[in-house]
Amino acid sequence: MKITEFNALGAPVRGYLWDKPRRDGSLRTRPAVIICAGGCYRWLSPREKDPVAMEFFTFGAQVFLLEYSTEELAKDYRPLRELAQTVVTIRERAEEFSVDPEKVLVLGFSAGGHLAASLGALWNTPEAKVSPKSRPDGLILCYPVISTREFAHEESTMWVSGGDEELRDRLCLQNRITSDFPKAFIWHGGEDASVPPENSLMLTCRLKEAGVSVEYHLFDRGAHGISVCTEEVETPEEACRPWVSLCKSWISRNFDFKM
Secondary structure: EEEEEEOOOEEEEEEEEOOOOOOOOOOOOOOEEEEOOOOOOOOOHHHOOOOHHHHHHHHEEEEEEEEOHHHHOOOOOOHHHHHEEEHHHHHHHHHHHHHEEEEEEEEOOOOOHHHHHHHHOOOOOOOOOOOOOHOOOOEEEEEOOOOOEEEEHHHHHHHHOOOHHHHHHHHHHHOOOOOOOOOEEEEOOOOOOOOOOOOHHHHHHHHHOOOOOOEEEEEEOOOOOOOOOOOHHHOOOOOOHHHHHHHHHHHHHOOOOOO
């Protein structure tokens, strides 16, 4: 494993990279998975960082953790632009990182899911203000915050909007979906009282209406913030644990990748 670091508009990014050469001395190009932990746009949850990174690193992906801006710095689209720049940087340095530039995915939990979905919806708008290269090829949304009105998670909404009601409406993502939204894998625990499953369900319905490829799993159990659902992250949840293998299968099918 090789560890690399760079900044995206000032936000730290840490990458875990495969660097074992093939027999001919070359490095295999792999999908990139950019992880955005949750935490209400107030902090970044440790259980949604390295444990998740190791799941997808051992699957064979090149994995990157984005420490996007939070609290007072989360407003005015700053995290969105940081994520957009992260995607652009990975594409521009694809050869260095042994990444396939057409297989760049963003994985987000809760508020990080809102950030990931924001890039999916707004990558080609003035809000992102980075580059056409910032469109992800796929999104993995884990119990994501989507609505900033009905079924909203109020703390996440407050931090990302800075209390600006117009910005709050613009970040109500189910209303910003077009056919340019990337293909998506979405899951939610059925017992989530913090971010109601209606968030991901509304998004899935809008994606289907727009003709966007989407795989959606609503599990009968599972509260909020359960990450990879193991003892290691102190949130074991047998009902939701299959999301990890289902997601890896989705990546393999949609991005022609096998370890």
